[in-house]
Amino acid sequence: MLALSACGDDTPAASDAGGAGDAAADAAVVVDVVTTMPDAPVVAPSAECRVTTWREPAGNREHRDPCTELAYPSHPPASGPHYLVWADFLTYADPVPWGFLVHSMEHGAVVLAYNCPSGCPDVIASFESLIADHGADPSCESHPTSAARFVVMPDPGLPEGSIAAVAWEHAYVATCLDEPSLRAFVDGHYGMAPEDLCAAGFDGSSPGWCD
Numbered sequence: 001m002l003a004l005s006a007c008g009d010d011t012p013a014a015s016d017a018g019g020a021g022d023a024a025a026d027a028a029v030v031v032d033v034v035t036t037m038p039d040a041p042v043v044a045p046s047a048e049c050r051v052t053t054w055r056e057p058a059g060n061r062e063h064r065d066p067c068t069e070l071a072y073p074s075h076p077p078a079s080g081p082h083y084l085v086w087a088d089f090l091t092y093a094d095p096v097p098w099g100f101l102v103h104s105m106e107h108g109a110v111v112l113a114y115n116c117p118s119g120c121p122d123v124i125a126s127f128e129s130l131i132a133d134h135g136a137d138p139s140c141e142s143h144p145t146s147a148a149r150f151v152v153m154p155d156p157g158l159p160e161g162s163i164a165a166v167a168w169e170h171a172y173v174a175t176c177l178d179e180p181s182l183r184a185f186v187d188g189h190y191g192m193a194p195e196d197l198c199a200a201g202f203d204g205s206s207p208g209w210c211d
Contacts, residue, residue: 030074031055040178043120046161049176053185056080056169058194061106066202067210070099075157076113076164077102078171088201089146092153097209104151104201105168108139108191113155113164123163126177127152130186137191140198149191149198168193 032055040049056078064070066083073080077098086103087096101111112127114120137148158164158173165172165182167189172182204210 029057031057036181038176038178038181040176042176043116043123043161043163044118046175049178051172051174051176051178051181053170053172056171058169064099066099067097072098074171076111076155076166076171078105078166079169082106086201087151088203089143089149089151089198090203092151092205094153094205095155096151096153100202100209101151105166106193106195107149107198108168108193108196109149109151110186110190111151111166113153113158113166115155115158115160115162117160123177126179130183134186134190137198139196143198143200146198
């Protein structure tokens with residue numbers, strides 16, 4: 001997982017997600033790691049504001065059977081093998097397996113995730129505002145429920161008190177809500193993927209993604 005520690009270790013490390021396949025073959029190279037410390041409100045229980053971005057050039061884009069185990073080099077993943085179907089562009093109350101999300105990002109989506117043990121309504125409101133300000137995506141005109149390619153969800157795999165924005169080959173993780181850098185990330189990477197399309201995907205939130 002990407003380390004966001006008080007000791008200042010911001011080097012992306014190997015994911016501990018495990019996998020049934022060859023992890024070395026699945027793993028992409030994580031490069032261009034940049035950390036800044038803006039003056040922005042922290043997400044509890046974080047003690048300081050840190051924003052880390054990195055790039056994960058696409059390597060293996062193989063489609064795998066849904067719910068098989070995958071190995072990613074960092075968390076959250078920004079490319080790599082993924083499931084045959086993608087997560088629909090919605091807001092979810094429960095975590096979505098990243099194998100579905102990586103496929104959504106391959107279609108140009110941005111995933112907005114959070115891990116707030118005590119709740120973070122300000123973060124969710126900020127995500128909602130960002131999506132509303134982004135406006136409708138013309139490619140989503142035929143989508144039955146979504147006006148743009150965003151996925152919002154909780155992610156217990158993130159460090160507590162952090163948020164993430166992930167697009168194809170690019171990731172953003174922060175322990176604070178720094179709206180200028182978050183919006184710049186989304187504006188720079190939305191719709192920038194090898195399969196630029198907005199088609200209805202899989203909503204596994206009920207009864208469950210892999211039940």
